[in-house]
Amino acid sequence: MNKFTKFLTAKFPSFGGVRGGLLAGLFILCLLPFAANAQVTTIDSGTCGTSLTWKLTSDSTLTISGSGDMDDYVYIPSTSTSAPWRFYRNYINAVIIDSGVTTIGDMAFGLCENLTSVIIGNSVISIGVSAFGACYRLTSVIIPNSVLVIKDDAFYNCESLTSITIPNSVIYMGYTVFTCFGGMPRNYYTNLKTIICEATIPPIIFQGTFYAVPDTIPIYVPCNSLNAYQTANHWSRFTNFIGRVFDTTFIFDTVCKNERYYNGNGFTVSNGAGVYHRTEATTTNCGDSLICLILSEYDTIPITNYSAYFCYGKTYSDSNFTNLKQDGLYYKTLQNSNGCDSIICLKLGYYTSTPATYYSDTICQGEYYTDDNFTNLTKAGFHYNYLKNRFGCDSTIILELIVLSVPITQLFDSIRQGDTCNFNGELLTLDGIYYDTLQTIHGCDSIIRLTLKITNLGTTNYELRNTNYVIYPNPTTGQLRITNYELRENTVIEIFDIYGKKHPSPFTFRYPHIEIDISHLASGIYFFKINNKIIKIMKY
Secondary structure, eight states, X not given: OOHHHHHHHHHOGGGTTOGGGHHHHHHHHHHGGGTTTSOOXXXXXXXXXXXXXXXXXXXXXXXXXXXXEOOOXXXXXXXXXXXXXXXXXXXXXXXXXXXXXXXEOTTSSTTOXXXXXXXXXXXXXXXXXXXXXXXXXXXEEEOOTTOOEEOTTTTTTOTTOOEEEEOTTOOEEOTTSSOEEETTXXXXXXXXXXXXXXXXXXXXXXXXXXXXXXTTSOEEEEGGGHHHHHHSTTTTTOOOEEEEOOOEEEEEEEEOTTOOOEEETTEEESSOSEEEEEEEEOTTSSOEEEEEEEEEEOSSOOEEEEEEEEETTSOBOXXXXXXXXXXXXXXXXXXXXXXSEEEEEEEEEEEOOOOOEEEEEEEETTOOBOOSSOOSBOSOEEEEEEEEOTTSOEEEEEEEEEEEOOOEEEEEEEEETTOOEEETTEEEOSOEEEEEEEEOTTSOEEEEEEEEEEESSSSSTTXXXXXXXXXXXXXXXXXXXXXOTTOOXXXXXXXXXXXXXXXXXXXXXXXXXXXXXOTTSOSXXXXXXXXXXXXXXXXX
């Protein structure tokens, strides 16, 4: 061992024989003389739980941060089972346990001989075995009103503690929590002068919880719990219980913006928001209780904005406004649930008028027309229906209904006696009037009326005479011959259907005949225009 190591070991006995701590000790020794005049820096850090970290700074403060439980430790400085700040125990003066930490581990800060103050966050529920054991110089510790359990020896040998406050949350304390051992001759003792226990229900303790604490020590307890402590197991040995009022009753209330007057909860206020106090005698006459009113005001007058629309030409009404006819901004002042003024602001717009929807359709004469908007229409013309659009406004549906009449085609033909006339597959031999029904391109019925005469004169079978033209066969299924001695190669022939639509059809000229193929045309009635003469043709 070199001279410097001997000096360090003699100066700081806790480092004796612990070579793993030499570098850390040297770093602390070099840094601490300048800490008072230098910016606070981090000396060392690490983890002390699944989600907890520790940090030692140059001002000798150890801070525990994060969330969850702290690990439990034992005091064997040369092993990893001891607290990770074990090499710095003699240099820690203050411990801060941040909110979020839920337990303080066993032997976490034991033997931190220079520790003087501890601040514990209000999330801690358990203080472990010997958590602050042998912290000889610890004079101040505030146990938050979240701790439920204080385990054995939690503050064992904390001989500088002269007063301790046990919060209302504590329900259990283990053995020799505040007991000291030492002196000459060595013996158990305590330096506690007063105990303040704010728990309204006496916590569970054991015969040795306050071992060596005198029976006559003043113990301050809630006024209404005096009898409970005097009769509770292991508390009953104490003879100097003093009733006190610990709790301050806080009342939080709010006034409307700019309101000065308040009357409630036993307070009469004329100065608006602020903090006000009053005392109230307890039923046990062991002291007055303090009532604190914290009166605030709402920051602003609440404004509720909303928008709505109505149909053009109508009026708008809701729970706040009635019979509005124009778009724009409308305001109304109401009382909200707090009894303060609140402003309702409506931004009102309107839907422009919906243009009429127009469409047309066609039926055959004698049929009924029905769709999503109309039912069983039979008459041609304009029909109207009024519906609601997606905004709830009226929309107009206009239907123009076209009723197609049943076309009747008059045909005249003659045959020689003994011949036959093929009328749509039926061979006729007698004169008379014959009818056949076809369908037009619109699916409507078309009636063919044939007047047939029997004669010994005229053309051959199936010829139809119309002015000076001979058309054969008529009706036809496709091929058609027109005979006239005035026909020429440049004769213009135009074909129209019953709707006036023109249908081009090539023809072959062989004087005095023109042969035309209309097999590509749909069945129906057609009109041939030849040299300004109109000839009606039936196509099957």
